[in-house]
Amino acid sequence: xxxxxxxxxxxxxxxxxxxxxxxxxxxxxxxxxxxxxxxxxxxxxxxxxxxxxxxxxxxxxxxxxxxxxx
Numbered sequence: 211x212x213x214x215x216x217x218x219x220x221x222x223x224x225x226x227x228x229x230x231x232x233x234x235x236x237x238x239x240x241x242x243x244x245x246x247x248x249x250x251x252x253x254x255x256x257x258x259x260x261x262x263x264x265x266x267x268x269x270x271x272x273x274x275x276x277x278x279x280x
Contacts (some may be wrong), residue, residue, distance in 0.1 A: 220232075222234075222242060
């Protein structure tokens with residue numbers, strides 16, 4: 211029962227307006243789930259990009275160490 215009350219009192223804020231999840235249509239909740247999944251994928255890709263940038267910097271430093279002195 212506490213779980214049911216928690217579900218009913220859950221809210222989401224969209225563009226500054228607060229909505230209760232149990233009052234949204236099934237389609238709206240589905241779109242919200244897709245939005246959340248897209249946000250998670252963006253965070254994952256941003257982390258992957260940060261790792262690639264760090265690796266690129268390391269490769270550039272290693273290359274500089276391998277170049278003949280000018």
